[in-house]
Amino acid sequence: MDFKLKVQEDFVKAMKNRDEVAKSALSSLKAQMLLADKTLGSKVMDESTFWAIVTKMIAQREESAKIFSDAGRDELSRNELSQAEVLGRYLPKQMTTEEVRQELVNILDQMKTLGLPLPALKGKTLGQFNRNFRGKCHLEVASNILGELLS
Numbered sequence: 818m819d820f821k822l823k824v825q826e827d828f829v830k831a832m833k834n835r836d837e838v839a840k841s842a843l844s845s846l847k848a849q850m851l852l853a854d855k856t857l858g859s860k861v862m863d864e865s866t867f868w869a870i871v872t873k874m875i876a877q878r879e880e881s882a883k884i885f886s887d888a889g890r891d892e893l894s895r896n897e898l899s900q901a902e903v904l905g906r907y908l909p910k911q912m913t914t915e916e917v918r919q920e921l922v923n924i925l926d927q928m929k930t931l932g933l934p935l936p937a938l939k940g941k942t943l944g945q946f947n948r949n950f951r952g953k954c955h956l957e958v959a960s961n962i963l964g965e966l967l968s
Contacts, residue, residue: 820867820907821850842900846874846907868952871908875901876955912954918962921946925966939963 824846831839849870853862878901885894912920924945928938946959 820864821862824850824907838896838899839903842874842878842903845900846871846904849874865951868908871904872952872955875904875908878904908952910953912950914958914962917950917954917959918966920950921959921963921966924949925963935967939967 824843828840828843828847830836831843850862850867853866853870857866878897882894882897882901885891885897921942924942925938928942928945931938931941933941942963943956943960946954946963947956950959
């Protein structure tokens with residue numbers, strides 16, 4: 818529960834400091850957390866759900882920044898990247914490429930015993946990785962490394 822309190826405290830701090838970028842990012846995060854709470858019903862939001870929300874919001878900001886940049890709207894692009902940076906503070910320490918590779922090798926070794934075809938093997942391996950390390954690595958990075966391992 819302390820992550821909700823931390824977001825609220827940081828939101829108040831951003832308002833007091835008139836930090837529009839942080840205020841906007843945290844306001845959106847609070848709205849997404851409220852929506853998730855309503856969806857979960859009586860269940861309490863755990864950290865992995867919180868990290869999934871933050872990760873999704875960061876990905877959205879990065880995609881928007883790329884679109885703005887391609888359209889020549891650099892100011893809007895910088896704003897989106899700044900919001901992504903604010904949101905990134907709520908994620909756990911990110912895994913290194915070597916840590917991701919090692920964990921994928923371990924999971925892949927377990928999955929190979931199932932005798933799955935290659936596409937299913939890749940999907941099952943990424944799914945297990947995501948369940949084990951949600952929020953600690955971009956899934957795109959893990960997917961790219963897994964592609965290297967399987968080729």
